[in-house]
Amino acid sequence: MTDNPAIFDRLLQRQRRLRAAVSPASNFLLDRVAGELADRLSVVLRRFEVGVDFGTPGEAVRIELRRRDAAAMIVGADVFARGKPFVTADEEALPFRDGSLDLVVSGLALHFANDLPGVLAQIRRALKPDGLFLAALFGGDTLTELRQAFAEAESQIENGASPRVAPFADLRQLGGLLQRAGFALPVTDVERLTVRYGTAFDLMHDLRRMGATNTLVARRRVPLRRRTLMQMADIYARRFADADGRIRAIFDIVWLSGWAPHPDQQRPLQPGSAKARLADALGTSEISAGEKAGH
Numbered sequence: 001m002t003d004n005p006a007i008f009d010r011l012l013q014r015q016r017r018l019r020a021a022v023s024p025a026s027n028f029l030l031d032r033v034a035g036e037l038a039d040r041l042s043v044v045l046r047r048f049e050v051g052v053d054f055g056t057p058g059e060a061v062r063i064e065l066r067r068r069d070a071a072a073m074i075v076g077a078d079v080f081a082r083g084k085p086f087v088t089a090d091e092e093a094l095p096f097r098d099g100s101l102d103l104v105v106s107g108l109a110l111h112f113a114n115d116l117p118g119v120l121a122q123i124r125r126a127l128k129p130d131g132l133f134l135a136a137l138f139g140g141d142t143l144t145e146l147r148q149a150f151a152e153a154e155s156q157i158e159n160g161a162s163p164r165v166a167p168f169a170d171l172r173q174l175g176g177l178l179q180r181a182g183f184a185l186p187v188t189d190v191e192r193l194t195v196r197y198g199t200a201f202d203l204m205h206d207l208r209r210m211g212a213t214n215t216l217v218a219r220r221r222v223p224l225r226r227r228t229l230m231q232m233a234d235i236y237a238r239r240f241a242d243a244d245g246r247i248r249a250i251f252d253i254v255w256l257s258g259w260a261p262h263p264d265q266q267r268p269l270q271p272g273s274a275k276a277r278l279a280d281a282l283g284t285s286e287i288s289a290g291e292k293a294g295h
Contacts, residue, residue: 006114006217008166010091013112013215014079017057020211021080027058027210029193029251033107033136034060036191038068040134040255041105048103048132052077054123055091055109057211059083071103078109094122101126106135108253111168112215120181130262133183139168140190140252145240146203153232162220174254183258184265191253196246200236203249 020027051071053062055078062074062083077089077096089095092113094104104123113119123133147165154161169177171188178186197203207213241247259265 008112008114009215009217009219010114013091013211016208016213016215017211018080020057020209027060027108029210029253030056030058030060030108032193033253034064036255037061037105037107037134037136038064038070040257041065041070042068044132047071049073050101051075051103051105052087052094052096052101052126054078054089054094054104054106056105056107057109061105061107065105092119094119094126096126098125099128102128102131104131104133104135106137108136108138108210110135111137111139111166116169117177117180120177120183124181124183124258124260127260129260130265131260133256133258133260135256136253137174137256138166138251139174139254140170140192141250142168142252144250145236145248146200149200149232149236149239152235153228157225157228157231163216163218164214166214166216168252169254171254174256178256178258181258182261184261186256186258188257189255191255193251193253195249195251196242197249198246200233200247203247 047069048071051065051074053065053074053076056062056076057078059076062076065071065074073085076083076086077094078086079088079091087095091109092115104127110116110119120133127133143165150164151161154164171190175186175188178188195203197206204213236247237245240249
């Protein structure tokens with residue numbers, strides 16, 4: 001792990017997650033991710049022996065993977081022990097020896113890591129050669145409307161904005177982190193979901209049930225003023241509502257996948273090694289570098 005400055009208050013984060021864990025309501029985004037994760041694994045023509053579900057809140061992912069028989073054994077690894085088999089693990093420390101796992105998955109958890117590059121490097125080391133990592137996390141423009149509404153309301157009422165919504169990495173940054181961690185065949189893509197709510201308060205209630213409210217170390221340490229909260233809700237409704245009055249909230253779910261390197265894996269061709277010209281395949285004339293196309 002590195003000595004990067006902490007972005008998230010991990011103790012507060014655990015308290016918020018524990019409160020969410022005892023909520024009887026389902027996490028609709030996590031349920032969606034669990035189904036999509038199982039679908040993505042289903043196209044891999046292989047049954048994994050030992051898989052670990054790392055950091056995912058609740059059991060939705062493990063239940064779906066077991067239902068689809070994606071691996072001989074799926075072990076949960078999280079700070080809150082739920083279901084069996086389970087290993088109690090720090091959110092940023094994978095407690096498995098190097099080269100011991102065939103599969104590591106994670107659903108909507110890794111965006112809260114203070115040291116995401118270090119976490120990815122641990123996952124890469126824990127995988128056997130040709131082992132697979134597959135994860136979904138929030139990224140991109142997730143909750144951009146809430147961020148903008150809070151910033152404008154605080155600027156108007158409290159003479160300055162404070163961090164209210166966590167920063168999220170974009171697709172390119174996350175792809176770079178996979179390569180930096182040493183994954184082979186890294187792939188990233190994003191699924192944008194637009195969820196509609198009656199009011200901004202309904203959105204904030206959902207975030208509370210997900211354990212996804214503000215745990216930033218740099219957050220303002222005084223209670224949120226009621227006037228500021230009401231102003232935020234009004235700005236949100238004016239700027240981000242549809243014709244029927246319901247507000248929009250963007251959730252960008254970024255998917256990451258990569259393999260632990262193995263000698264038999266496919267590799268990109270070296271430049272200049274192609275045996276056929278692209279121009280021939282396209283039925284066009286090749287123009288050397290520096291030449292101008294004729295008019």
